[in-house]
Amino acid sequence: MKPFHRGLLAAASLFLASTPALAGERPLTNPSVFGTRAVVACDPVEKSCGMAVISFPSGVSTLVPYGRSDLAVASMSMPSVDVAQAIIARIDAGSTPQEAIDWAQTVDPYATLRQLAAVKLHPDGTVTMGQVTGADSSSHHCAIRDTTFVVQANNMTTPDMCRAMADGFRQAKGSLPQRLYASLKAGARVGGDRNGERSGVIRVWNTTVDTAFYTHVLADAVVHASSDALRELGIQLNRYQGTLGVPYPADQVTLDADTARYVKRVLRKLGYYHGRMDGSWSDAAEQALYDFNWNNLFFLKPTEVVGGTRKIDGVLVNFLRDADLRALVRASASAE
Incomplete structure (x- = not known):
């Protein structure tokens, strides 16, 4: 293993061991507001990775999505910056997404509360995925893996949520950001977060199209504290893609x-x-x-x-x- 990769692994291990959120000093939080559904995907043709997320509490845009043009990681149920970054470091060091997630579960004292997903786009165009739902996550959860995406949800009104979202993503037309949004809309037709859906984010990364000269964020839409979060998320997505994005x-x-x-x-x-x-x-x-x-x-x-x-x-x-x-x-x- 290269020294750089060994350093990443060591840094990630120390990070997990020394951070209060992962060392047993759990901060006082209100788990009753947790609950999220997301679709995490990479597109080998567009050379993009990203996700669409909708939830109840505001701030989901800074809690759940991590990524770049070849990798997307979703940290859900009890989000953790440290776990997400450690998973990314582990993947960069050569682990598969599932291996990285499985390793994180072994060192994370709150592993049973988390729901995690990682989707990796490789240089040869193949896509690999990993996913886990902790045993103590909301009993109303689900997860589905396909060839290029993962759908997962917790604290939902129906266990049919993931099937609806997965079908919606498969059947959708258009660029990756638009298909991610279509997946969220398909899920809304069968149910949603048991607390309501008030906050959302769609974020996609790309380094190959002309926008990469300015930003690696191909699409970005964020909504907080809205009673009409899903519709507003679509509006914000079209505003970003419509004004900044390249046409597909x-x-x-x-x-x-x-x-x-x-x-x-x-x-x-x-x-x-x-x-x-x-x-x-x-x-x-x-x-x-x-x-x-x-x-x-x-x-x-x-x-x-x-x-x-x-x-x-x-x-x-x-x-x-x-x-x-x-x-x-x-x-x-x-x-x-």
């Missing part, structure tokens, strides 16, 4: 008459479009979309003709549907 072919949708009318309506409200408000798409509409893109987005997202059908970025369309128009740059007076 998988997110393209047909620019049909209804979509064309809606997009033109928004562009008109912002002063970019002054033509006919029918379901057609003209050069003037395309120019208006370009001008809006130029003033508001990191990456230009024009329409595109694919196989004789005009397409538009579906994330951008969804972003425009829920946009706070006051937060967007309007057309300049000279352009109008």
